Amino acid sequence: xxxxxxxxxxxxxxxxxxxxxxxxxxxxxxxxxxxxxxxxxxxxxxxxxxxxxxxxxxxxxxxxxxxxxxxxxxxxxxxxxxxxxxxxxxxxxxxxxxxxxxxxxxxxxxxxxxxxxxxxxxxxxxxxxxxxxxxxxxxxxxxxxxxxxxxxxxxxxxxxxxxxxxxxxxxxxxxxxxx
Amino acid sequence: xxxxxxxxxxxxxxxxxxxxxxxxxxxxxxxxxxxxxxxxxxxxxxxxxxxxxxxxxxxxxxxxxxxxxxxxxx
Numbered sequence: 001x002x003x004x005x006x007x008x009x010x011x012x013x014x015x016x017x018x019x020x021x022x023x024x025x026x027x028x029x030x031x032x033x034x035x036x037x038x039x040x041x042x043x044x045x046x047x048x049x050x051x052x053x054x055x056x057x058x059x060x061x062x063x064x065x066x067x068x069x070x071x072x073x074x075x076x077x078x079x080x081x082x083x084x085x086x087x088x089x090x091x092x093x094x095x096x097x098x099x100x101x102x103x104x105x106x107x108x109x110x111x112x113x114x115x116x117x118x119x120x121x122x123x124x125x126x127x128x129x130x131x132x133x134x135x136x137x138x139x140x141x142x143x144x145x146x147x148x149x150x151x152x153x154x155x156x157x158x159x160x161x162x163x164x165x166x167x168x169x170x171x172x173x174x175x176x177x178x179x
Numbered sequence: 180x181x182x183x184x185x186x187x188x189x190x191x192x193x194x195x196x197x198x199x200x201x202x203x204x205x206x207x208x209x210x211x212x213x214x215x216x217x218x219x220x221x222x223x224x225x226x227x228x229x230x231x232x233x234x235x236x237x238x239x240x241x242x243x244x245x246x247x248x249x250x251x252x253x
Contacts, residue, residue, distance in 0.1 A: 038182040038189055128231020132208075136238050139197070146193045149245040156241050160234065167230060175223055 008065040014058035015068055018075050021050045025082060032090050032145065040145035047079055048138040069124040073112070076134050077105060083141040093144035097154040101137070104161050108168065115172035125172050129164045136160075194246050201242025208235035 024047040031040035054072060058064045081102060087093035108130070115125045136157060143153045184192070212232040218225045247253035 036182060038184065041189075041193070042183065126227075128228050129234040130231075132204075132231060132235040132238055139200075139242075142193070143197075143245075146189065148190075148193050148197070149249045152248055153241070153245055156245075160237065160241075164234060171223065171227065178224070 008063050008068070010065070010067050010071075012058075012063035012065075012068070013061045014054050014063050015071055017050055017054040017057050018068070018072050021047050021054075021075050021079050024050070025079060028083060029086055032086055032092065037145055037147065041142050044083060044138065044141045044145060047083075048135070048142075051076065051135075051138065066121070066123055073109075073124055076137075077109060080134070080137045080141065081105060084137070084144075087141060087144040092147075092150070093140070094151060094154050097158050100158045101140075101161060104158075104165050108165050111165075111169055111172045115177070118172075119177045125168065127164070127168045127171075130168060133157075133161060133164055190249070194249060197242050198246040201239045201246070203239075205236050205239030205243070208232040208239065212236070 024043045028040055028043040028047070031037075031043060051072075054068075058068060084093060084098045084101060088095045088098040112125055116123050140153060140157060142148070143150050182189070209232075212229060215225065215228055215232075218228075220226055220229070244253060
């Protein structure tokens with residue numbers, strides 16, 4: 001007899017870890033607002049570590065799901081997007097690269113919705129390059145909060161992101177969707 | 180509220196963390212690229228992986244360059 005498809009509840013430990021990343025945002029904003037560079041770096045570091053931890057927890061508890069992947073991507077967008085905007089607003093990060101990063105991030109998110117529509121199911125396009133770039137994004141906020149070669153890292157990021165979004169756009173919009 | 184450590188210690192903490200992760204990342208993706216060099220490049224997933232590994236290596240090298248620049252070594 002065929003085994004019934006396993007249904008993973010959205011209320012699982014991996015998604016709890018993902019959701020807990022939002023808890024790092026209020027203290028991060030407080031630290032930036034009050035000029036505490038080291039605390040701000042610590043909070044974004046915790047947010048980044050939790051990002052790595054949720055995948056590990058999903059593996060350990062065997063609770064990987066399409067919803068979890070999309071929830072993780074949305075959390076990345078909100079946490080890192082908000083962190084970048086606040087850093088730029090307080091003059092800790094250069095505004096033009098931050099605006100370009102946010103814009104490209106929105107383009108990438110829209111492409112993922114189009115891809116899910118093309119695939120006809122809730123799915124997240126797995127981009128090995130974008131995974132690496134998202135980790136770099138977390139680091140970017142840390143560079144801004146710590147004042148570590150901020151201009152260099154931000155301006156290097158933009159062309160890299162343009163190349164990766166361009167490559168992923170072709171994969172999501174033109175190439176056939178794998179079954 | 181005071182900061183967590185002295186400015187010098189903090190700068191070195193960030194340098195070691197960034198340089199360490201960037202270096203490890205560069206090596207990790209170089210190994211990944213070497214391991215999959217004979218895989219079928221007609222497969223789009225293989226091409227995605229190769230592209231991702233190359234981008235990972237570029238990001239890692241940028242991290243190392245950034246650390247060297249911060250300490251006026253480049």
